[in-house]
Amino acid sequence: MDRFRSNISIFQSTSLSVFDARIIICSFLAFCAVGLYQRLRSYASSSLPYPPGPKGIPILGNALQVPLKTPWIKFTEWAAVYGDMFYLRILGRDVIVLNSSKVAYDLLHKRSAIYSDRPGMALTRDFGGWDFSIVIDPYGDHFHIKRKFMNQSLNPSATRRIYPMMADNAKLFMQGLLREPTQFQTLNRMYAGANILMLTYGHQETDHELVGWLPHFVWGSRFSDLMKRMKAATYQASAVPYNAIKQKFLNGTSLPCMATTLLEDNTKPNGIVEHEFAILGSLASTYIAGADTTVATLDTFAIAMIYYPEVQREAQRLIDELLHGERLPTFDDREDLPYVEAIFQEVLRWKPIVPGGVPHRSTEDDVYQGMFIPKGTMVIFNVSAMMTNSRDFPNPSEFNPGRFLYTLRADIAKPEDIAFGFGRRICPGRHFADAWVWLAMINMLALFEISPEIGLDGKPILPDLEYEEGLVRCENLDI
Numbered sequence: 001m002d003r004f005r006s007n008i009s010i011f012q013s014t015s016l017s018v019f020d021a022r023i024i025i026c027s028f029l030a031f032c033a034v035g036l037y038q039r040l041r042s043y044a045s046s047s048l049p050y051p052p053g054p055k056g057i058p059i060l061g062n063a064l065q066v067p068l069k070t071p072w073i074k075f076t077e078w079a080a081v082y083g084d085m086f087y088l089r090i091l092g093r094d095v096i097v098l099n100s101s102k103v104a105y106d107l108l109h110k111r112s113a114i115y116s117d118r119p120g121m122a123l124t125r126d127f128g129g130w131d132f133s134i135v136i137d138p139y140g141d142h143f144h145i146k147r148k149f150m151n152q153s154l155n156p157s158a159t160r161r162i163y164p165m166m167a168d169n170a171k172l173f174m175q176g177l178l179r180e181p182t183q184f185q186t187l188n189r190m191y192a193g194a195n196i197l198m199l200t201y202g203h204q205e206t207d208h209e210l211v212g213w214l215p216h217f218v219w220g221s222r223f224s225d226l227m228k229r230m231k232a233a234t235y236q237a238s239a240v241p242y243n244a245i246k247q248k249f250l251n252g253t254s255l256p257c258m259a260t261t262l263l264e265d266n267t268k269p270n271g272i273v274e275h276e277f278a279i280l281g282s283l284a285s286t287y288i289a290g291a292d293t294t295v296a297t298l299d300t301f302a303i304a305m306i307y308y309p310e311v312q313r314e315a316q317r318l319i320d321e322l323l324h325g326e327r328l329p330t331f332d333d334r335e336d337l338p339y340v341e342a343i344f345q346e347v348l349r350w351k352p353i354v355p356g357g358v359p360h361r362s363t364e365d366d367v368y369q370g371m372f373i374p375k376g377t378m379v380i381f382n383v384s385a386m387m388t389n390s391r392d393f394p395n396p397s398e399f400n401p402g403r404f405l406y407t408l409r410a411d412i413a414k415p416e417d418i419a420f421g422f423g424r425r426i427c428p429g430r431h432f433a434d435a436w437v438w439l440a441m442i443n444m445l446a447l448f449e450i451s452p453e454i455g456l457d458g459k460p461i462l463p464d465l466e467y468e469e470g471l472v473r474c475e476n477l478d479i
């Protein structure tokens with residue numbers, strides 16, 4: 001087996017008849033009745049109990065009990081006491097935390113018409129210059145148009161159309177690893193960036209030219225770093241690449257990509273581009289949300305392979321059995337490698353990269369299992385609790401892909417049904433992420449022995465399992 005391998009460390013009437021008048025009166029009465037019903041329901045509801053939760057103090061509520069760093073760990077402790085849904089009041093705001101995929105699915109998916117708003121992030125939006133980003137868009141027209149633009153390019157069949165581009169990048173990625181086996185993290189980031197730049201702006205570059213396209217801190221650093229430089233960064237990450245691609249589009253020199261499709265579809269005969277800000281925002285949101293996430297997921301895979309070499313060996317044995325070392329794996333091999341599929345699920349579960357989810361907000365009063373959830377409640381889905389509870393996943397801290405092959409109960413949601421969120425805000429890049437991470441994983445398994453770096457003292461340097469915390473959780477990896 002090892003002889004094949006090197007070693008590396010997304011209505012009509014103008015006059016009213018009697019009949020018409022009756023319809024209108026009936027409609028009016030019905031409208032009033034619904035209004036009255038809603039008021040009564042709200043009144044009656046508000047006499048229902050709120051979900052249980054830790055007792056807070058006047059005015060501040062639970063604010064001082066929620067740690068700023070890794071709040072999901074505290075939420076998971078509270079989940080053990082208060083159950084799958086608990087309530088917090090933080091500085092006068094209603095907050096509920098959902099700790100099971102069933103409750104999250106019941107509310108955020110089944111009742112998505114009223115749970116798809118985002119909590120206002122006025123500072124980030126209006127003063128940080130992040131008003132282009134769909135991630136913080138309130139549920140409304142801007143959100144809908146950007147979502148439509150993104151779905152056009154990131155739905156399953158659109159994603160399949162970019163498989164050849166991904167395959168080319170995977171090949172370059174592997175060649176890079178062969179040349180520089182200790183540079184996994186740099187190459188991982190570079191080729192995740194290359195995929196998204198190609199998808200969004202049709203930007204095809206060699207590995208070294210990539211550096212010049214976006215400022216280094218955009219392509220080469222983490223989203224959390226980018227956020228720190230807020231306003232300047234937003235211009236560089238949104239307007240700069242948009243203006244460049246628009247110019248190329250007008251010159252007729254752009255390659256087919258998300259930007260050119262959107263520009264073609266929305267440019268009027270007089271040359272004016274409709275929905276220009278939404279186009280710019282969709283492109284930049286895709287780039288920003290898509291780069292760090294896939295990088296962190298593949299880093300997690302590499303770490304798991306280092307800590308669990310027996311899992312790595314088993315995957316390699318099965319890959320060799322299928323390919324006989326005669327060719328590189330392709331997407332067509334996916335169905336024939338259930339163990340690798342299970343590794344992918346376990347990577348999403350073991351160390352979820354968005355452990356605290358991305359908060360939603362409710363837009364109407366609601367009642368769930370006899371408990372009242374007021375309109376305007378911030379709804380946090382606690383991915384970490386859903387992925388790491390021993391009720392659904394025995395020995396949750398162990399990286400064990402076998403759980404998805406042999407022992408997982410049929411009623412347990414798969415990690416891929418949790419990691420990407422829920423309802424109308426579910427990650428639009430999930431098909432893209434799924435394809436790229438799988439392809440990079442399978443190529444690494446087929447070609448390399450993934451092992452830790454050896455220190456000067458001759459001992460292996462194991463990567464840190466304490467992840468760096470931001471919106472996306474990254475690891476301090478040094479293979």
Ligand code: HEM
Pocket residue numbers: 010134135136147154285286287289290291293294297353354357358359360419420421422423424425426427428429430432433
């Ligand atoms: C393994 C990789 C990824 C994970 C775990 C992930 C996870 C998530 C999660 C949890 C959300 C919030 C969903 C919700 O609010 O219910 C989200 C939103 C989002 N993701 Fe991803 N994501 C990944 C990759 C990607 C990629 C590759 C792209 C783009 C190509 C992308 C683009 C977005 C965007 C634009 C949003 C905001 C959607 C909205 O607010 O309506 N993500 N993602």
